[in-house]
Amino acid sequence: MTGPANRASTVQLVRRRFSIAELGPENPLPLVGAPPETPYRIAGAVPREIIDGSTYGNPANLFPYRSQDAYDRTRTHRELRTVVLENGRLRAVFLPELGGRLWELYDKTAEKQLLHTQPAIQFANLALRNAWFAGGIEWNIGTRGHSPTTCSPLHTAIVRTADGHDVLRMWEFERLREVVFQIDVWLPPDSAVLFAAIRIRNPNIREVPLYWWTNAAVPENAGSRVIAPAESAFASDYSDGLVRVDPTIDGGVDCTWPTNNPRARDFFFDLPARQRRWILNADRDGDGLAMLSTDRLRGRKLFVWGQGSGGQRWQEWLSPEGGPYAEIQSGLAQTQFQHLAMPAGAEWFWLEAYGNAQVNPGLAHGADWGAAVGHCQSRVDDLVGSSSLEAALSSARSRADLPPELPVVVGTGWGALESVRRRRNGLPWVEETGTPFPAESITAEQKPWRDLLNGAGFGGATSFVAGRDWESLLEAESPSPHAILHRAVMTHARGEPLAAGALYREALRLAPVLQQPSQEWAAQAHRGLALLALSADHGATPRTAEGIAHYGLACALEPGNASLLLEAVTATIRVGMPEVALRLIAHAEQGLPQSGRVRFLTALALAQSGHRDEAAALLHEGVEVADLREGENSITALWQDVCPDQPVPPHYQFAMSSV
Template identity: 55%
Template sequence: MQNLSFFPITLNMAELGSRNPLPAVIAELDQPYRIGDDVPEELQAAARYGQVPNMFPYLMQDGYSRELTAREIPAVVLENSKLRAVVLPTLGGRLWELFDKASGKHLLHTHGTMQFANIALRKVWFAGGLEWNIGTRGHSPTTCDPVHTAIVKTPEGYEVLRMWEFERLRGVVFQVDMWLPEDSDVLLTAVRIRNPHDHDVPMYWWSNAAVPETTETRVIAPATEAFGSDYTTDISRVRPTEHQGTDATWLVNSPHAADFFFDIQPGHRHWIAAVDHDGDGLAMLSTSLLRGKKLFVWGQGDGGKRWQEWLSPGAGPYAEIQAGLAQTQFEHLAMPARAEWSWVEAYGNARLDPATSHSQNWDAAVAHAGARLEDLVPDAELEDALAEATRNFALPPDEMLVRGGAWGALESARRRHSGKAWVDEIGTPFANDVKLGAVEETGPWHCLLEGGTFTGAGSFVAGADWEELLANDGGAEAQFHLATMKHARQDLGGAIAGYGAALAADALSPRSKVLAHRGRALALLATDNTDEGLAELATASRLEPSNLPLLSEAMNLSIGHGNPAQALALASEAPAGMSDVGRVRFLTALALAGVGRSPEAAAILRAGVEIPDIREGEDGIAALWQQVCPDEPVPAGYRFAMH
């Protein structure tokens, strides 16, 4: 019998920490790969479309450590006679566990230690389960935030778990409805995205599942070719079964990290499965709108193994299978004005015959898997589920379980203020109450909407409406936020002038004054005014020496712009204890090497440096070790390169 329950579970995890107060204005989300000439022009054009320079107006989330303790977090459990699913609504609505009762196996990479790391658009992510990625290429800005979560009761009498949120980068509303019918072999999920704007919006969605990797795990999808890259080569058309002399559909055959976006031809059903030596493993199926299907492997090199241990300590290796709106993750699709997109996904145990699924005959393996998955959940059944979900989307919640962000309520208020259309909130209500733990974040912006004087905010907004309201206010705090908004959209000249005007007004709060100096410094550096920019950066850091993100950024940029001595000076002036922070220790070592004090840099590295927010693929520690300890092999703990 179907059962939906809500209670805490215990995981070994670190604190998420406070958000980074520095507005995300730096242009740092460039396309990391070149698209090869053998890729269709349609795909190349979609890869050029919709790129964003940064994650503004979001704040980064890099305040976590690696100090793990047992913590309780809310969980929703959906269970029937076949499956048990565990969902984490305060962490992006992640499907954390999918347990198949018949085989006794976890279909997802699920473990008891949740380790935050810098592999996401907002610099925080954790490995395992199945996540929802929206906005632009990368792990979602909502992946470690609470999302609105409720139970919806349908006219037929069963319960649906509903999660929804306002995504601030694209300004759209998304919802995920999840249900597990009695005796169903699959967990069903319906996703809806709504564009409230009167213009097209670049759209991106990928459902990303982590699956256990064994020596005999194979991934199967209904395609012979894929668009692939190993993170150093161009994106090009490849044959996964004959990739660089090996069959890369076997997870352990890839020497390095690699992506394979299967080129599923029109007319074929959209699915992907990762199965073990018994033929058991996760099958992901979807209705046709969710076109893309992907395999990602970390590879068998030192860097890939190090990353997996870094992300899932003691939990064993894993890979990822994914499903997305576009054919690859380098593309955005144009979502028309006022459009609503929806689809259904299904997850269950593929239960393939291992002799056929693991044979050398790829076509036979695909045909067999396709037939078994049609038995698991027929395509017509998924289409029926989509029709049913569409009817249920507007049903109001019966019981709220978790409150998400306050930004949807603010956007609703902004649109009412400007007379613009908004989504129907009956099925996805955004509580219009700034008292719901959101006074500090959104209270000042509600006040501005209501005609009050703007006295500053620690949060940020984007859009022409807000710029007009701030311009009409005209105060120093409004000028600072206007300058920040111009900076975020890369109007560097306007930003420099705006920051200067705000500082000249001499009425800024201490925090805004620091951020104005910092913003002006970044804009000056981006326009090659290096000396003035570095001086402004030092001013900002010295105004608030206890601001760890600012100190780290100032040291990094000082070194990068040829002034390691300034980095050392700023570190020496920081309050006691900050010099022991992992990234500050590394940057101090890097600066010491930059001023010719390599033995001191080597001593820091030999003593040990751990950077909790080290970026995916970041190899700076290893590079510095090779520079200052040239005759010694790089320690395994410092090898984070993807190759």
Template identity: 55%
Template sequence: MGLSSALTIRTESVSSAQLGPENPLANIGKPLEAPYQISGDVPAEIIANSTYGHPATLHPYRLQDRFSRIQETVEMPVVILENSQLRAKFLPALGGRLWELFDKNTGKHLLHTPGQIQFGNLALRNAWFAGGIEWNIGTRGHSPGTCAPLHSAVVDLPDSGQALRMWEFERLRNVVFQIDAWLPADSPVLKVAIRISNPNEHEVPIYWWSNAAVPQTEHTRVIAPASSAFASDYENGIKRRSPQELDGVDCTWPERNRHAADYFFDLAPQQRRWIAAADADGDGLAMLSTERLRGRKLFVWGEGDGGRRWQEWLSPDGGKYAEIQAGLAQTQFENLPLAAGESWAWLECYGNARLTPGLARASWPQAIEHAGQRVEQLLPAARLESDFTAWSQWADAEPRAAFHSGSGWGALESRRRTAQGQAPWAYPGTPFGAETLGLPQKPWLELLATGNFAGADNFVAGSDWSRALGLAAGNQGQIAFHLGTLAQAEGRLAEAVAGYRRCLEAAPDDAGLQAAALRGLALVENDPQRYLQACALAPGNRALVVEAASALLADGLAESASQVLAGFSAVAGAEAAADGRVEFLRIQALAALGRTAEAAAALQAGITVADLREGENSLAGLWQRLFPGTEIPQAYQFGMAD
């Protein structure tokens, strides 16, 4: 008789920085993760997919850019799945992250699980944290929902076991996704089934990558069944390379990489899908899946100054890590078309590869052969397929006990479809109940119910909402502003300009709304001077001031940048002085104005910019300018390529 498995829901004390409020501005600038140029010895399929489906903006999501770096003890819901061999811990409040996977047989953590949650600017919406296994959907980059809650519930299984179900409405692509995790008695692998459903009457571009952080030491090796990979160094596109012999270095050992890099292994179509990490004892995470999840990737930070600094920044006491990943496409530069009304599903499994150390360190063909044999022993291919088939029998089972709520946007979209005469969703396993609706959705519900719109500080997307707003009565300034925002998000720039100008005419006494419209014009007309007008109306709007000062400095208008920063400081006082991003902008403006002594003194005194972007080397660049020929402090070394 096998030992039982258990699902436990509880609250734990976790050391974490504060995420802070969302940025109030509409997220209608260009995504930072721009399409990549791909050419050379790369399959035509990858090149075609790399040019398909990239969003013009990340609207309607708002940025999460107000996090701190100060650790506090917070209470957080966790879900534990446990049997005789493994213990898995999930964080439903933070994107459903699989935070911990502990192997009881070896006493080892198969995932990199830091002792704290430390946010950094690496995701599509800015905030991200290192560790565990992250579920990425939307477009290239860390998911918009990676630091947001998922709807979570318990599902009763046909064999009397229980599964954790997490789900959400993904607003960038307007799709529904669900994640089902379960751990049968005595199973050496955690099982995670994922499904993405397209409820639209049109095709949508889809992106998915499951991203696992694994501990890295000098003995760590990553193995995948491929002789070559599509390598990216973040500067020169991607090329087909041999990671086992790259400039004289075997880069399948993460510690041997000098610079940050991606390696997308070129798995043959008929090849079983897996990737594994092995430590000095041969132990490490094995990541295997059914055929749908085709891609496999190794990411390394590299051993340069910037790579080491990023590791310290994200995991101050957690040690080094590398990432092994699995995705729908061969590379992360691609989107794939999901037909109207269709769904894609697959099964992922995670356990200890348990390789023989000598064979894990052997020649690449030998290591692949051995790892493939151990993967088959861990979970035979036939069993993987039968488990997937069995999951499909309960994939639509209604969850029994919901214990955590995600956003109310899925419920709003369900209401919109019904109100506008469209077919209701037929997804009984992922309900979006009325109880999940909250204040962000209230003005949009009012619009659906009455045709009246009083205004909103949150945003929606899509032509259906544009039509509803176009017919609405109520606050004409707010209606015009949101119509302008929707038009800009969809690339209808002339309509965006018209909407913002109507807003300025209709709401002459609403300084905040006027500032938002002027900011929209600054973006759509590429006119940084508009920011001066906007900041004069809303000098205390920190998000607006930071965006404005950044744009003005980039355009060579340091005096104007200094002006808006001074206006913010006059309103915010000590808050402005303590804000690392604002202080850095002030120092940059001083340097650009030739006030180098003041700038140098401020930079030398030390600043911390919590939301410094991955790969951003501006701190080091400014130091080199102000202190030529001197060594750049390690605290300012963030360049990915050194």
């Protein structure tokens, strides 16, 4: 795919077999509850900018997205489409079907992978929508956490520049903030770095809170050190808040060596305002990934799982065949607890570069941190200078709207639907020449909403949308139970519980008008009423009995809905009604009680209802919860409760703070 003048640099489309778990269908329940990454309370001796940014823009929920939680831990071999960029120095492999992940970056001179790249892709519950996998470089947008798009396909194509070079372009519409992001990647002939130009466009007539972090997984071994040009960092250990530390003597140890950290830890390096933006990982030979960027990408971070039993277990869980890893990251804000205000109609553009700085290990690993930073700075400058980055950024800007020539992967149809919606309502939208959202990308998920926009009526949808204009269109469809239910969900997500409750009850009143689908939508309405009754939001007092009763009705209507069963059982246990939880499990459709999460919840309900021996027996038989949440210590706690005289088995130890 390269012209005669560009033979030293190639772009190839390659189908490659991976050992990978099935992602499964999306969860049918709308995400109207609090997101997994809740707002972080920051106070004390940290800059006002960080404190203010941590309280700005935190979403109440992730609506209109749905969870990706139907995977298990059974992997099979299947093909994925990859895009390979290669020159005489580097080879980069991308996974456009999985969030555009840069999966491999191989240095041909050092004969080393600069990224942590494992043989298997195993999904786990670390992302905003649940599913996530370890390895490579991922692009995170929206809000704090791993991106809603990290396990979804991106629109992907090859762009041909005027001088005959090939650029890999990936783009998508991000539904939480309603912005369009674009990633242009290229590898010039004989270049020692891979370039990635990021463009984010806010087409809205209002300011939006924005979050972006580029996360790179790098091999963790005893000979590796992470270096960034800062004398201090803001550290978080997921329990004690955010504090300023000297990472070279934090807790009496030099934590810039990832293997020195006893527990999971974040270090947000405090780079001076005029400091060039970079961070690198240097192994025993001085090789490793260097991440550089232009100034807009301000933050730099080191993340470690820690050397405790829980951290090691997480490493095995996420990277079953790849060994341990740490992460070095770059972000728009100074920490990941902040959002930045992106003005209406704004376009943000920056450039990132990745390569091997090939530092002198004797200097980079020396006890004098200032000398180590100074040496690495010089090697980073030799790798690619500031002026070269700025020139590359300027070139990227000039071709950002070049039309794609060769389609590779079709992303979701939400961008195409948004384009139709905005045209219909006379709202501003992005220029699509370089990032087209083709009508062909619309699938069964978006079709009912497109039909509604086009005046063809509304017969219901399994997906969800957000916006007052959608609600107006649905209101015109009344008295359709489908339309009323979706209005209820939108109102619920917007934080208006009284109005949402009235609409849910109206949908239930009209549900008998429908035929077979009425049970599904009636179950959704009962579920919504259950959430509202159990919520303490907006000063409300939880109505426990009412909420659990609605969950019971919902599960009776849909006994085969695994997502509903898990949510209902979890809620009943949380409010101290384990006997009800066991009854719900007993009446579930055959096979559901054997799933790992349901088996764990069964054991938990048994323990809470006094049947501790039965709970212990289930744990001894083995319980594997495929979507165990990052930081979730529930299995460890249950074992300690029902088997107090026995040490927690290694496969049940997931505590991120244990040493």
